[in-house]
Amino acid sequence: MTLATLAEVLQPALKGRYAVAGLVTLGWEDMRAFVAAAEAEGCPVILQAGPSCRAHTPLPILGKMFRHLAENASVPVVAHLDHGYTMQECREALDSGFSSLMFDGSRKSLTQNIDETAEIAAMAHAAGISCEGEIGFVGYANGENSAGTDPDDAAKFAVETGVDAMAISVGNVHLQQDKEGGLDIARIRAIEAVTRVPLVIHGGSGVPVAQRSALARGSNICKFNIGTELRMAFGDALRAAVNSDPSRFDRVTILKETHDPMVAATRRVLRAFMAE
Structure with a gap:
């Protein structure tokens, strides 16, 4: 069994100077x-x-799917809730x-964000699992604008919540389809100067690979x-599979053809985060 907590994969990454990919799933085909891909590259996911x-x-179904994959994997697999908005x-x-x-x-005030995140982090730690929080708002392409992370707020948030990882807003944007943006390095360095909590970038698809x-x-x-x-890679693979034979209607046969292209695309993503 290789089910891992977030802390168990991020602390070695912090020490070893590499990053771990948090891959957003939508269904069995992509998570598998x-x-x-992680097994092929020999890295956690x-x-x-x-x-x-x-x-x-x-959620109860997703938990079983994630745990099934983790229990049969040769690399550490974290089963992670992304953007939980309530204690429930x-x-x-x-x-x-x-x-x-x-x-x-x-989206909440600093005080409310700290109080609620601390409560959830305490609940997670009591159960032996990890907690990630977010300070500074990461916006959406063609949607809500970002509010950058203030380094002093980040320092206070890290200490008072006890989170295992801290998502920050430093020029990253959710749902960005191109890689023409870039992150605010000066702001990242200022945050690093006041905390050693592992940092997280949401909206990583929009960050140039280099x-x-x-x-x-x-x-x-x-x-x-x-x-x-x-998701774009999956859409391309699915479109190619459907268009290759318009008479086919069995979705199992069609979806099977997305597997190899998705593994290849994911391996390219994972390699960018590995240690030198």
Whole structure:
């Protein structure tokens, strides 16, 4: 069994100067490919159930899927709740077998965010699992604007919540389809100067690959969330499978053809985060 907590994969990454990919899942086909890619590269992987995934599949089912993959994998696999917005949601994930909870209180006041994140971190730690929090709001492409992380707020948040990982807003944006942006290195360095908690970048698909690698190997960013990039790869593979034979209708046959392209795309993502 290789089910791991977030702390168990991020602390070695912090010391070893590499990062671990938090891969946003939507269904069995992509999560199975993500684990296969991690096994091929010999690295840990974080399977993430975000809001859109949970809207499609109930948390208790996702927990069983993640744990089944972890228990049969040759590398550490984290079963991670991504963007949990309430105590109830986080507790349900814990009860469903998740090994890591991410509580997102980034839209709340600093005081409320700290208080609620600390409560969820305490619940997670009492159960022997990990907790990620977010300080500073990471916006959305063609949607809500970001509010950058203040380093002093980050220092206070890290100490008072006791989180195992801290998501920060430093120029990253969710759902970005191109890689033309870049992260605010000066802000990252200022945050690193006041805390040793492993840092997390949400919206990693929009970060240029060269910058991902440089930060994985030369900063305290130990986790990059990748969603849009791999969803696009899955869409391309599915479209090719459907169009190759318009008379086919068996979805099992069609979906099977997405596996190898998804493994290949995921391996490329994972390699960028490895130590030199």
